[in-house]
Amino acid sequence: MIEVVNVNKSFASNQVLDNVSTKFETGKVNMIIGQSGQGKSVLAKCIVGLHEVDSGSVLYDGRDFSAMENHDRREIRKEIGMLFQGSALFDSMTVEQNVMFPLSMFTKMTKKEMQHRADFCLDRVNLLGKNKLLPAECSGGMQKRIAIARAISMKPKYLFCDEPNSGLDPMTSIVIDNLIREITYEFYITTVVISHDMNSVIEIGDNIIFIYKGQNWWSGDKKSIIQTENPEINNFVYASEFMKDIKASMQKKV
Amino acid sequence: MAAIKEISINLALRMKILSNIGKYFLMLSVVFTRPEKMKIFRRRLFQEVQNIGINSIPIVALLSTFMGGVIALQTAANMTSPLLPEYTIGYITRSSTILEFSPTIISLILAGKIGSNVASEIGTMRVTEQIDALEIMGVNSLNYLVLPKIIGAILFFPIMLIFSIGLSLIGGWLSLLMANLSNTETYIFGLRSFFFTGDIGYALVKSIVFGFVIVTVSSFYGYYTKGGALDVGKSSTQAVVISSVVILICNFFLTQMMLL
Numbered sequence: 272m273i274e275v276v277n278v279n280k281s282f283a284s285n286q287v288l289d290n291v292s293t294k295f296e297t298g299k300v301n302m303i304i305g306q307s308g309q310g311k312s313v314l315a316k317c318i319v320g321l322h323e324v325d326s327g328s329v330l331y332d333g334r335d336f337s338a339m340e341n342h343d344r345r346e347i348r349k350e351i352g353m354l355f356q357g358s359a360l361f362d363s364m365t366v367e368q369n370v371m372f373p374l375s376m377f378t379k380m381t382k383k384e385m386q387h388r389a390d391f392c393l394d395r396v397n398l399l400g401k402n403k404l405l406p407a408e409c410s411g412g413m414q415k416r417i418a419i420a421r422a423i424s425m426k427p428k429y430l431f432c433d434e435p436n437s438g439l440d441p442m443t444s445i446v447i448d449n450l451i452r453e454i455t456y457e458f459y460i461t462t463v464v465i466s467h468d469m470n471s472v473i474e475i476g477d478n479i480i481f482i483y484k485g486q487n488w489w490s491g492d493k494k495s496i497i498q499t500e501n502p503e504i505n506n507f508v509y510a511s512e513f514m515k516d517i518k519a520s521m522q523k524k525v
Numbered sequence: 526m527a528a529i530k531e532i533s534i535n536l537a538l539r540m541k542i543l544s545n546i547g548k549y550f551l552m553l554s555v556v557f558t559r560p561e562k563m564k565i566f567r568r569r570l571f572q573e574v575q576n577i578g579i580n581s582i583p584i585v586a587l588l589s590t591f592m593g594g595v596i597a598l599q600t601a602a603n604m605t606s607p608l609l610p611e612y613t614i615g616y617i618t619r620s621s622t623i624l625e626f627s628p629t630i631i632s633l634i635l636a637g638k639i640g641s642n643v644a645s646e647i648g649t650m651r652v653t654e655q656i657d658a659l660e661i662m663g664v665n666s667l668n669y670l671v672l673p674k675i676i677g678a679i680l681f682f683p684i685m686l687i688f689s690i691g692l693s694l695i696g697g698w699l700s701l702l703m704a705n706l707s708n709t710e711t712y713i714f715g716l717r718s719f720f721f722t723g724d725i726g727y728a729l730v731k732s733i734v735f736g737f738v739i740v741t742v743s744s745f746y747g748y749y750t751k752g753g754a755l756d757v758g759k760s761s762t763q764a765v766v767i768s769s770v771v772i773l774i775c776n777f778f779l780t781q782m783m784l785l
Binding site: 319320321345346347348349351353355356357359360361362372373375376377425431 | 561562565649653654655657658660661662663664665
């Protein structure tokens with residue numbers, strides 16, 4: 272479990288996170304949603320330590336990550352897998368080398384063992400056989416899947432996904448969403464997904480927090496987000512005409 | 526009012542320079558730590574020797590040969606006094622090449638080639654979140670990316686210097702023969718006259734310092750790139766300009782410390 276306790280973060284005079292507290296449960300897909308510029312990515316970056324928090328703390332299974340020195344943080348980071356918005360694959364390495372990279376850095380596995388693990392991870396994301404391709408030779412969806420394979424190669428306890436569906440077509444988005452959900456349940460990890468794609472939220476979100484003006488404005492599950500009368504959430508969830516129609520038809524039925 | 530504005534802009538600029546110098550030394554303190562795995566470090570070191578050193582050999586060879594030729598020709602063209610012996614051409618060519626041209630001019634050229642390459646490579650990794658990915662995995666990204674480049678440059682710059690000196694002297698000899706301004710024996714006699722081996726040491730120290738400056742300054746600008754592709758280009762330009770300026774400043778102080 273990851274706990275965020277009273278986290279504040281400012282850039283110069285601009286307060287981006289205002290006393291945010293929340294919990295991300297293990298074995299569930301925890302979603303951080305909100306409009307652009309409301310602080311969700313900053314919150315995620317504070318949680319993984321890419322930004323320092325001004326005050327407050329981030330606890331990984333009780334371990335105060337924000338109070339740790341860099342060296343100790345690296346030990347926790349070895350338990351974290353992250354899927355970046357742009358995949359962040361290493362251009363100069365093949366698909367297989369990308370997946371094997373964390374293993375070669377931090378384990379004492381033989382080459383054969385690393386190969387075996389890479390094959391397992393690539394098979395898990397349906398990319399076995401693409402080992403020797405370079406990231407530039409792969410499509411956007413494939414790159415996301417390679418990034419997922421790399422993220423799970425070290426058997427992480429925590430998985431972060433920053434807008435995993437951005438730039439993908441609806442079909443591929445569903446594939447990625449399903450993959451994230453299956454991996455979370457299969458390996459019983461704490462998954463945190465940052466998204467503003469409502470399809471993903473409804474599809475895979477177990478716990479949802481809505482960030483608005485840098486605050487934890489609302490939290491609940493996917494059923495309650497549909498039913499809530501909170502105006503800020505309604506503006507976000509029912510922003511499109513399509514979603515408005517769905518809401519209207521739901522209300523008619525009621 | 527305008528004066529106050531100007532003063533505050535100047536002050537902000539100076540503060541930025543000081544802050545960058547501080548950030549640079551902090552960066553070095555993180556770079557010089559023990560690599561996570563020596564096997565991976567060795568592999569990266571060989572890659573960097575290839576990128577920084579071996580790939581630069583053609584440009585160094587071309588420049589050194591023509592540079593030596595021009596030094597010899599200009600020296601010969603300016604030797605109008607009959608009191609000056611002909612071997613002076615070889616002597617001046619050798620001294621200019623060893624003391625200044627090979628270590629400094631070649632380093633300035635390489636600041637352009639290697640500096641832009643290093644800054645754009647690391648800058649692109651920064652804006653495409655590859656450096657964040659390394660950090661999230663628990664890798665010391667500065668140590669992983671920059672240390673092999675520094676060691677590669679420190680190892681290979683002296684080799685390139687010796688190579689450059691040799692080709693420059695050959696270039697001088699060929700140009701004199703082609704222009705029929707001197708003969709081989711006199712030129713070689715000039716090269717060997719009043720030779721002080723300490724000059725080679727001085728040139729080697731300069732090449733190591735300049736190699737270090739090029740790689741670290743360029744890595745600094747690449748690593749702290751913010752924004753997108755346009756900013757990578759800006760960082761790359763800044764890396765080349767600042768490396769060149771730092772090389773010239775270091776050249777001045779090294780000359781004063783080691784030759785005077």
